[in-house]
Amino acid sequence: MIEVKGIGKKYGRKHVLREVSFTAEKGQITCLIGINGVGKSTVLKAIMGLTPVASGTILIDGRTVSSQLYDKITFIPDSITMPPNMTVDACMQFMKDYYASWNTKRAAELAGFFKLNGRDRVGELSKGNAAKLNLLLGLALDVDYVLMDEPFSGIDMFSREQIASVFTSHLIEERGVIITTHEINDIEHLIDKVVLLENGLVRREFETEEVRLQEGKSVMDVMREVYNG
Amino acid sequence: MNVKRYWFSIALPVFVAISIGTYYVGAAMRDLPDYRIEKVTGDAKEAANLVIDGETKRPQIRYQLEVGADGSSYDIKKSLIDQMKEVYYTESNPDLAHLKKEHRGFTRGQNNYSGFYADDIKLVYAAANRGSGDSSDGRSSYSISIRTQDLKSGKKKDFQAILPGKPKYYSLYVYDVQAKGSQLKLMAQLSKGSAEDYRRGILKSEIHLYTVDLDKEGIIDDQTIASDKKLEGGRAEHFQIIGVNADFVSPSDYVMIGRSLVQTKQLSDGNTEEIPIESNYLAYRYSADTLIPVPIKASVDGMDYPMLSERQVITFSMKDNQLHVDRYDIAKQQQGSSFDILLSLKLSQLSSIQKIVYGDRLYVFNRVNAEYEVIVADTTRGKVVYQGKIAVDGNAEQQAARMKELQLYGFYLTF
Amino acid sequence: MNRYLKLVHWEITRFWKMLAALAIVTIVLQCAGILYETHRYASEVYDRVESDHSTIAAFVQEHGKHSFIDGLARAGLAVYAPIALCIGGLVLYVFLIWYKEWFGKNAFIYRLLTLPTARRNIYFAKFTAILLFVFALVGLQLVLLPIEDGLYMMAGGDTLFESSNIFDLIANDRLLSMLIPQTFTDFVINYGAGAIAVFIGFTAVLLERSYKLKGIVAAILYIAAVGVFMMMPVLLPGNLTVTYWYTIEWFGIEAALGLVVAAVTVWLGLHLITKKVTV
Numbered sequence: 001m002i003e004v005k006g007i008g009k010k011y012g013r014k015h016v017l018r019e020v021s022f023t024a025e026k027g028q029i030t031c032l033i034g035i036n037g038v039g040k041s042t043v044l045k046a047i048m049g050l051t052p053v054a055s056g057t058i059l060i061d062g063r064t065v066s067s068q069l070y071d072k073i074t075f076i077p078d079s080i081t082m083p084p085n086m087t088v089d090a091c092m093q094f095m096k097d098y099y100a101s102w103n104t105k106r107a108a109e110l111a112g113f114f115k116l117n118g119r120d121r122v123g124e125l126s127k128g129n130a131a132k133l134n135l136l137l138g139l140a141l142d143v144d145y146v147l148m149d150e151p152f153s154g155i156d157m158f159s160r161e162q163i164a165s166v167f168t169s170h171l172i173e174e175r176g177v178i179i180t181t182h183e184i185n186d187i188e189h190l191i192d193k194v195v196l197l198e199n200g201l202v203r204r205e206f207e208t209e210e211v212r213l214q215e216g217k218s219v220m221d222v223m224r225e226v227y228n229g
Numbered sequence: 230m231n232v233k234r235y236w237f238s239i240a241l242p243v244f245v246a247i248s249i250g251t252y253y254v255g256a257a258m259r260d261l262p263d264y265r266i267e268k269v270t271g272d273a274k275e276a277a278n279l280v281i282d283g284e285t286k287r288p289q290i291r292y293q294l295e296v297g298a299d300g301s302s303y304d305i306k307k308s309l310i311d312q313m314k315e316v317y318y319t320e321s322n323p324d325l326a327h328l329k330k331e332h333r334g335f336t337r338g339q340n341n342y343s344g345f346y347a348d349d350i351k352l353v354y355a356a357a358n359r360g361s362g363d364s365s366d367g368r369s370s371y372s373i374s375i376r377t378q379d380l381k382s383g384k385k386k387d388f389q390a391i392l393p394g395k396p397k398y399y400s401l402y403v404y405d406v407q408a409k410g411s412q413l414k415l416m417a418q419l420s421k422g423s424a425e426d427y428r429r430g431i432l433k434s435e436i437h438l439y440t441v442d443l444d445k446e447g448i449i450d451d452q453t454i455a456s457d458k459k460l461e462g463g464r465a466e467h468f469q470i471i472g473v474n475a476d477f478v479s480p481s482d483y484v485m486i487g488r489s490l491v492q493t494k495q496l497s498d499g500n501t502e503e504i505p506i507e508s509n510y511l512a513y514r515y516s517a518d519t520l521i522p523v524p525i526k527a528s529v530d531g532m533d534y535p536m537l538s539e540r541q542v543i544t545f546s547m548k549d550n551q552l553h554v555d556r557y558d559i560a561k562q563q564q565g566s567s568f569d570i571l572l573s574l575k576l577s578q579l580s581s582i583q584k585i586v587y588g589d590r591l592y593v594f595n596r597v598n599a600e601y602e603v604i605v606a607d608t609t610r611g612k613v614v615y616q617g618k619i620a621v622d623g624n625a626e627q628q629a630a631r632m633k634e635l636q637l638y639g640f641y642l643t644f
Numbered sequence: 645m646n647r648y649l650k651l652v653h654w655e656i657t658r659f660w661k662m663l664a665a666l667a668i669v670t671i672v673l674q675c676a677g678i679l680y681e682t683h684r685y686a687s688e689v690y691d692r693v694e695s696d697h698s699t700i701a702a703f704v705q706e707h708g709k710h711s712f713i714d715g716l717a718r719a720g721l722a723v724y725a726p727i728a729l730c731i732g733g734l735v736l737y738v739f740l741i742w743y744k745e746w747f748g749k750n751a752f753i754y755r756l757l758t759l760p761t762a763r764r765n766i767y768f769a770k771f772t773a774i775l776l777f778v779f780a781l782v783g784l785q786l787v788l789l790p791i792e793d794g795l796y797m798m799a800g801g802d803t804l805f806e807s808s809n810i811f812d813l814i815a816n817d818r819l820l821s822m823l824i825p826q827t828f829t830d831f832v833i834n835y836g837a838g839a840i841a842v843f844i845g846f847t848a849v850l851l852e853r854s855y856k857l858k859g860i861v862a863a864i865l866y867i868a869a870v871g872v873f874m875m876m877p878v879l880l881p882g883n884l885t886v887t888y889w890y891t892i893e894w895f896g897i898e899a900a901l902g903l904v905v906a907a908v909t910v911w912l913g914l915h916l917i918t919k920k921v922t923v
Contacts, residue, residue, distance in 0.1 A: 051922040070760035081754040097650055098759050238653040248783030253828040289713045290812040308829035313892040
């Protein structure tokens with residue numbers, strides 16, 4: 001379980017996060033929702049140890065984040081993070097060199113599924129293919145938690161479908177996933193838990209199944225309530 | 230591990246290690262000519278402490294080196310640390326070198342070497358300090374800073390002694406320091422003239438003896454030993470302390486003073502010119518508080534000074550191809566026996582021979598073209614105890630070439 | 645250790661093309677300069693001999709042969725400019741080796757900081773890489789000199805020209821003797837001081853990357869503080885003046901201060917990259 005407890009962060013004078021608390025369970029897909037700039041990416045980066053927080057604590061399976069945990073949790077940012085002149089094969093080799101949790105078989109499987117050519121250079125890939133490669137590099141790791149930042153933004157529809165299908169596959173099944181997005185149309189049916197962020201605070205944290213059964217509301221309904229009310 | 234992939238990352242450090250390593254191994258093992266002081270006759274131990282420094286004029290570069298009885302030591306092969314370590318040992322005066330080695334803490338930061346004194350009981354250092362007050366006419370008030378260290382108790386003293394009467398001088402320099410009980414005797418040379426006098430060549434020098442009371446931490450007596458005088462007929466007398474005491478750090482009862490008689494002449498541009506008429510030596514004897522004449526031959530052109538070692542004043546002169554050494558016993562005030570040193574190399578002029586007197590030993594270093602000789606004599610017995618030359622390794626042809634490249638300058642004693 | 649080495653390898657693969665370019669520029673310019681010098685000197689001598697109605701032999705008799713040391717000195721810029729270029733390039737890379745990771749959106753720094761390896765390995769791998777590149781170019785120069793000497797003699801011939809011993813050559817040249825000091829101890833001292841400067845550069849970059857504008861100010865203040873700290877023996881009040889210490893004591897004091905600076909700088913840098921750096 002990932003526990004985020006009361007984290008706060010300032011960029012200059014602006015309080016991006018005031019006191020954000022929520023949890024994400026293993027085996028669930030948790031979605032952070034909020035308008036652009038509300039600090040969703042910042043929350044993910046903070047969980048990953050890519051940016052320090054001014055206050056609060058973050059625990060992953062009860063431990064604070066450190067480089068030893070990077071074989072248990074991975075972060076897939078919203079654009080490719082490999083040097084543009086590297087080939088797809090070289091990227092996979094890179095991951096293999098450094099991660100004990102790299103699953104070569106699954107990587108090959110994903111590469112086939114996404115139809116990625118090993119000899120293409122990262123800089124030459126289309127936006128859709130780049131996003132798929134990014135996803136591959138994260139999902140081919142046998143990690144417990146996967147954080148994804150805006151996995152669908154700016155991607156063409158067909159690629160979006162392909163990526164969405166990954167979410168229902170065995171590739172995600174037992175892992176804890178946190179994704180951020182500012183629009184949930186494509187994946188509303190996949191999400192197990194929602195965390196609504198506004199003005200640096202968690203406005204509402206709920207399980208989609210529970211709310212649907214008990215209040216008869218969809219996620220969109222709750223969002224409208226919270227943001228307009 | 231797939232080595233092929235990493236070949237460049239392995240090759241790079243290997244290249245670095247080989248290229249830089251080979252260079253430095255080569256530099257350290259470099260075969261440079263090994264010059265040494267080689268014994269011809271006598272006791273090799275006499276030259277064991279001698280070091281001669283100079284340079285080799287190799288075809289394209291000069292290297293500084295030092296030559297001793299056990300071989301050469303090149304600066305180019307020494308690291309910065311090695312060169313720094315040796316700096317404070319290489320004083321050309323053995324007395325001072327010995328003091329610096331034994332008492333590093335006491336000698337640090339002191340520049341007036343003639344202000345040192347050391348005996349079994351204490352170490353003393355005295356140096357004149359120019360005051361910062363008004364010096365519009367070139368004259369300033371001076372104080373003398375005095376440091377002492379008791380060798381048995383380790384106690385230190387540090388104070389500024391003010392000259393009685395607070396006179397102002399153009400310059401003041403402490404040439405000799407002697408100690409007895411709780412008193413110090415400082416022999417200083419000062420100039421009373423103003424900046425204007427100085428420019429016109431009129432120094433108005435005087436030699437003063439200051440008595441310092443260490444308990445009271447001040448100067449209790451200021452005695453003028455000698456002072457420049459104008460005589461009749463346009464003549465003038467000058468006095469100068471001659472710092473030729475080889476053992477100036479060790480206790481000595483004498484200070485050599487030179488007196489010169491000159492004829493002054495007015496030049497057309499208003500300056501004065503002085504033509505030397507005659508000069509002679511005197512010695513001040515501390516224990517008797519008197520100036521006694523020292524009837525030795527004075528140097529005409531000032532190029533060859535006598536040397537004072539313990540109670541002997543040693544003078545040199547040329548006699549055919551021999552170095553004639555005269556000794557004058559200053560305590561008994563009588564001429565001692567003289568002896569001659571036969572040089573194997575031609576003696577061109579006295580000033581081309583270098584001499585060190587230390588204790589009862591006289592060290593002589595003679596150079597003629599590309600040949601050198603080293604001689605050590607016992608001055609009390611008047612005998613030569615060691616003769617040596619500079620030799621180098623290699624076959625005959627190499628030796629000849631290497632000796633031609635060598636240029637030795639001066640020598641000193643190490644401890 | 646393994647991951648540290650892999651990171652060093654990674655840095656090498658990213659820079660090797662630039663390193664090769666610097667090496668090639670050095671080789672080409674220096675060799676061309678040496679060859680041109682033989683040509684220039686020879687024609688000067690011929691002109692002189694002609695106008696004096698003398699002979700080459702007489703000229704050599706009077707002036708001696710033109711040694712490689714002489715030739716190198718006269719080739720001047722062709723030899724020194726590439727060295728300056730390499731030094732400039734490497735100094736720049738002390739900073740670029742970090743900043744390149746932030747180029748582009750979601751740059752490689754994300755990858756680097758989330759590798760399952762202690763963050764200090766990243767710091768030390770970059771440091772090791774810089775040292776390797778510096779030493780590789782020094783090694784290149786060491787290898788080039790005897791080759792250039794050979795070229796010199798081959799092009800010039802032994803009538804007018806003569807070879808020089810490499811050790812003599814380096815000792816005679818101010819720039820070369822700074823880059824290649826005369827003993828290995830001196831090499832360690834000189835490049836050790838350089839290493840401390842690299843650490844300071846790294847930590848300055850990390851200060852900026854952790855605190856942005858405040859970080860730049862902090863970096864400037866830190867460098868100033870280091871300067872004051874190293875000058876402490878001189879600035880201390882009281883009777884301690886510059887002449888008080890023997891030279892070797894000075895050296896010992898400054899070396900100790902330097903080591904303290906290195907330790908603090910590295911500690912600070914590691915602290916920043918582990919806990920404070922932000923993407």
